[in-house]
Amino acid sequence: MSITFHMVTLAPLCFLLRHQLSDPAKPEFSSDNGSVVDRNKEKMDTKKLDEQKENMDPGASNGQVAGEPSCEFAKTFRYDRDSLKAKHVAEHACNSSTLVPLVEETSLRQLYGGEVNLDGVSQIDQHKEAASCDWESLISDASDLLNLESPNNTESFEKSVDPATTFYRSIKNAMQNMHSNCPVVSGEQVGGLSENLLTQPGEGCESMDAESHDIITGSSITDPTEKMEYEHLSGLYRGMRRRCLVFEMAGVRPKHLEENSGSDSSVLPQFDGNTTSNPQLVPTKRGNDSSCRVLPGIGLHLNALAATPKDYKIVNHEASASGRLLIGPSSSSNFHRPTSNQELFSNNLADNFMEREIDTVENVDFPVEDPCQESGYMANEEMNQCSPKKKRRRLEQDGEAEACKRCNCKKSKCLKLYCECFAAGVYCVEPCACIDCFNKPVHEDTVLATRKQIESRNPLAFAPKVIRASDSRPEVGEDFSKTPASARHKRGCNCKKSGCLKKYCECYQGGVGCSINCRCEGCKNAFGRKDGSGVLGTDHELEEDELDTTEGAVLDDSSQRMSIQSDFEQSMDSAPPATPLRTGRQLVQPFSSKRKPPRSSSFPSISSSSGFPASQPFGKPSFFPPPPKFDKHFECIMEDEVPEFLQEGSPAAGIKSSSPNRKRVSPPQRMETSPSLRSSRKLILRSIPSFPSLTTNQ
DNA sequence: GAGTTTGAAACT
DNA sequence: CAGTTTCAAACTC
Numbered sequence: 001m002s003i004t005f006h007m008v009t010l011a012p013l014c015f016l017l018r019h020q021l022s023d024p025a026k027p028e029f030s031s032d033n034g035s036v037v038d039r040n041k042e043k044m045d046t047k048k049l050d051e052q053k054e055n056m057d058p059g060a061s062n063g064q065v066a067g068e069p070s071c072e073f074a075k076t077f078r079y080d081r082d083s084l085k086a087k088h089v090a091e092h093a094c095n096s097s098t099l100v101p102l103v104e105e106t107s108l109r110q111l112y113g114g115e116v117n118l119d120g121v122s123q124i125d126q127h128k129e130a131a132s133c134d135w136e137s138l139i140s141d142a143s144d145l146l147n148l149e150s151p152n153n154t155e156s157f158e159k160s161v162d163p164a165t166t167f168y169r170s171i172k173n174a175m176q177n178m179h180s181n182c183p184v185v186s187g188e189q190v191g192g193l194s195e196n197l198l199t200q201p202g203e204g205c206e207s208m209d210a211e212s213h214d215i216i217t218g219s220s221i222t223d224p225t226e227k228m229e230y231e232h233l234s235g236l237y238r239g240m241r242r243r244c245l246v247f248e249m250a251g252v253r254p255k256h257l258e259e260n261s262g263s264d265s266s267v268l269p270q271f272d273g274n275t276t277s278n279p280q281l282v283p284t285k286r287g288n289d290s291s292c293r294v295l296p297g298i299g300l301h302l303n304a305l306a307a308t309p310k311d312y313k314i315v316n317h318e319a320s321a322s323g324r325l326l327i328g329p330s331s332s333s334n335f336h337r338p339t340s341n342q343e344l345f346s347n348n349l350a351d352n353f354m355e356r357e358i359d360t361v362e363n364v365d366f367p368v369e370d371p372c373q374e375s376g377y378m379a380n381e382e383m384n385q386c387s388p389k390k391k392r393r394r395l396e397q398d399g400e401a402e403a404c405k406r407c408n409c410k411k412s413k414c415l416k417l418y419c420e421c422f423a424a425g426v427y428c429v430e431p432c433a434c435i436d437c438f439n440k441p442v443h444e445d446t447v448l449a450t451r452k453q454i455e456s457r458n459p460l461a462f463a464p465k466v467i468r469a470s471d472s473r474p475e476v477g478e479d480f481s482k483t484p485a486s487a488r489h490k491r492g493c494n495c496k497k498s499g500c501l502k503k504y505c506e507c508y509q510g511g512v513g514c515s516i517n518c519r520c521e522g523c524k525n526a527f528g529r530k531d532g533s534g535v536l537g538t539d540h541e542l543e544e545d546e547l548d549t550t551e552g553a554v555l556d557d558s559s560q561r562m563s564i565q566s567d568f569e570q571s572m573d574s575a576p577p578a579t580p581l582r583t584g585r586q587l588v589q590p591f592s593s594k595r596k597p598p599r600s601s602s603f604p605s606i607s608s609s610s611g612f613p614a615s616q617p618f619g620k621p622s623f624f625p626p627p628p629k630f631d632k633h634f635e636c637i638m639e640d641e642v643p644e645f646l647q648e649g650s651p652a653a654g655i656k657s658s659s660p661n662r663k664r665v666s667p668p669q670r671m672e673t674s675p676s677l678r679s680s681r682k683l684i685l686r687s688i689p690s691f692p693s694l695t696t697n698q
Numbered sequence: 699g700a701g702t703t704t705g706a707a708a709c710t
Numbered sequence: 711c712a713g714t715t716t717c718a719a720a721c722t723c
Contacts (some may be wrong), residue, residue, distance in 0.1 A: 493706090500707080503719080504704045504720060
């Protein structure tokens with residue numbers, strides 16, 4: 001049991017460790033091509049492992065339910081690889097005892113660096129004598145334990161563990177464990193050398209290397225060669241294990257979850273939006289509704305982990321506000337790091353998974369209050385009997401539609417950009433009316449592969465569609481919503497008939513004016529025309545054609561326009577409290593050179609909030625559309641790109657930092673140089689990979 | 699709710 | 711790169 005717990009509590013740490021081991025100079029994730037093929041292959045292999053796991057897991061009440069976690073474990077091991085460099089170091093260590101000290105010390109420092117200040121470090125040596133364990137079997141057992149864990153047991157388990165203290169303790173143990181492995185190489189524990197190691201030093205060491213990390217994460221150990229095979233994909237699945245692991249650990253998957261898992265095989269934990277009132281962890285049916293799950297920022301969550309349970313809860317709370325599951329580079333974080341698109345995607349995906357997992361962990365003991373989750377949950381519970389359209393409308397009317405996309409795809413399998421969910425980087429949720437949907441956690445690999453493929457075709461495919469000119473960045477306190485035209489659609493629209501006055505137009509839908517990038521004809525975009533004229537409400541430049549009775553976008557007079565604009569602004573302002581639109585704007589950071597959108601000054605923008613008022617001032621269809629589709633995107637973006645707490649390091653920033661997606665931004669250097677945030681920084685996974693020097697803070 | 703329109707995405 | 715097709719959302723009735 002203790003091992004199981006360790007795996008849970010240390011999962012985030014492991015994530016951290018892996019990142020820290022990575023070579024900073026090297027892209028965090030391999031963005032090599034042919035990933036699709038490789039992935040397919042890996043998929044197959046993973047499935048095999050899956051099956052094996054399932055066979056080994058008699059406790060699996062539901063094939064898929066139990067299977068996925070198992071699969072995750074397998075994946076975990078495979079993908080959860082340290083950087084090649086790190087591994088090589090380990091391998092060298094295996095072959096040369098002289099390197100051992102370096103490996104141990106360096107790895108330890110890298111692994112725990114200044115991020116994890118644990119007393120356990122000092123005790124490691126004392127435990128080197130500890131008999132090396134058969135980690136494979138141990139972990140296997142542990143994983144089985146997880147699956148077999150009955151709700152009751154789990155419950156008692158949860159109760160018996162104090163998150164804060166246990167986490168601390170677990171880390172220490174894990175560290176000890178890790179060192180108990182290394183000594184084998186160093187000769188300090190020759191007795192513990194496995195036969196494998198003796199016969200295959202390199203692989204053995206690699207295994208150990210893997211074990212040393214996977215032990216913490218609870219991943220099962222597989223053939224080292226396989227690990228190599230998937231190493232380049234390590235980043236993509238980095239967070240998965242934790243998700244599953246956590247879920248399993250949580251072991252509180254309610255019965256109804258299983259009941260619903262028939263068609264919805266995904267069994268990742270989801271929390272009831274009602275957890276507000278119910279402190280109990282209430283995972284809900286997952287798979288389709290995953291996108292509604294809040295994936296708070298990694299860093300925040302990790303911070304939460306490092307913090308006291310109280311802080312934990314608070315952070316989680318706030319972090320959950322955005323309620324979006326980003327699985328792709330659509331998140332703004334992409335713009336903050338000079339990584340490849342693939343990396344971005346992978347990172348984001350991983351992060352999201354990570355977030356999910358961490359979130360789950362947190363929620364084991366602390367309730368989560370998340371509007372999105374709630375809405376998602378409610379949608380699941382209440383909308384099931386409604387037609388997709390009704391669901392959509394209802395949600396939209398509730399202003400919750402923006403929180404969770406729901407598609408209606410029939411042919412695309414939700415694996416193309418046609419699918420709003422997919423395009424938004426979220427999994428399809430239960431309310432979706434899609435047919436033959438593959439955009440589910442169950443098909444993670446497929447989704448990843450597809451996304452990667454699409455990105456290979458168009459690196460910006462998942463990037464925010466609307467960007468904001470840097471020079472138009474508003475001053476603090478300025479309501480950027482007043483200048484929607486300052487934001488521009490990344491590519492511009494191509495409208496022919498809609499006059500850019502309907503939501504067919506992406507610019508209009510995004511609440512931004514058309515720009516020179518647009519190839520639209522007869523542009524009448526109320527947010528600003530291609531020719532640069534007329535930003536509604538700001539300059540009264542609406543011209544006759546805008547006032548024409550075209551398309552019902554009829555405006556009687558400027559005052560009305562103003563009213564509408566007002567409405568629009570209000571809508572912008574009516575963003576959910578957790579949606580730091582303005583804040584985000586203030587903090588938007590420049591795109592990395594790689595991510596810099598074509599022909600634009602590159603500031604991702606949030607054109608509007610997701611909370612357009614349900615009521616329209618004039619009792620008729622508003623000239624302004626309901627929250628533009630991109631809002632959701634923007635929300636995430638803004639949240640992502642708002643490392644305010646990192647930038648300012650102010651106490652207040654701490655609160656803001658709980659915004660869900662901020663995790664992604666976290667500029668490493670800032671974190672490094674912000675002593676006041678040290679405790680938080682410790683567990684900001686997101687930043688870890690790019691940490692220039694983790695050892696400097698020790 | 700069914701059918702149409704629209705334009706982005708995907709394909710050739 | 712341009713033209714065409716496919717697709718699903720937006721819209722209309």
